[in-house]
Amino acid sequence: MSGTRLALTTLVVPDYDAGIAFCVDGLGLDLIEDSDMGAGKRWVVVGGQDGGRLLLARAANDAQTAAIGNQTGGRVAFFAHTQDFAGTHARLVEAGANFHEEPRRESYGTVAVFSDPFGNRWDLIEPKDTGQ
Numbered sequence: 001m002s003g004t005r006l007a008l009t010t011l012v013v014p015d016y017d018a019g020i021a022f023c024v025d026g027l028g029l030d031l032i033e034d035s036d037m038g039a040g041k042r043w044v045v046v047g048g049q050d051g052g053r054l055l056l057a058r059a060a061n062d063a064q065t066a067a068i069g070n071q072t073g074g075r076v077a078f079f080a081h082t083q084d085f086a087g088t089h090a091r092l093v094e095a096g097a098n099f100h101e102e103p104r105r106e107s108y109g110t111v112a113v114f115s116d117p118f119g120n121r122w123d124l125i126e127p128k129d130t131g132q
Contacts, residue, residue: 008045008055011078012068013118016042019056022116026095027080028088029054054078069119076113076121085110085126092124 013019016034023029023046032045032053047053059065071077082088085103089112093099096117103112109128115121 008053009078010057011054011120012057012059012064012071014059014065014068016044016056016058018117019058020044020046022095022097022118023054023056026092026097026116028082028091069115071120074121076123078120078122079125080122081125081127083126085124088124088126097122 011019020031020034024031027046029046029048032047033043034045035043037043042058044056045053046056057064059068080088089099089103092114097114099112099114100121101112103110107128108125110126112124113121114124
């Protein structure tokens with residue numbers, strides 16, 4: 001093993017505070033860091049209890065602004081796990097998420113695709129209890 005691990009994934013957002021609001025209020029993630037880097041830049045990290053961290057980066061030019069909501073060419077980019085699908089679903093809708101389908105049951109659990117307020121596609125998944 002190399003000992004290397006993926007530490008952060010960047011999510012380009014139009015505004016730091018809007019990104020924080022959605023990730024914390026909607027997804028239920030923790031605000032891990034919000035540091036002023038000067039010149040209007042901030043180092044904003046949100047994450048879950050069991051890992052998985054996003055660096056929220058405010059778009060700094062036209063090319064980055066154009067990529068907001070389409071960082072993966074329209075594919076699902078992020079996968080959020082929950083132990084309370086209905087509660088998380090309601091919180092996400094309140095925070096501006098747009099669900100593209102009704103929740104469905106798959107072999108791995110309950111899932112539904114949604115877009116965040118910025119247009120990024122996510123899977124909300126309540127994993128099936130494996131008894132572990």
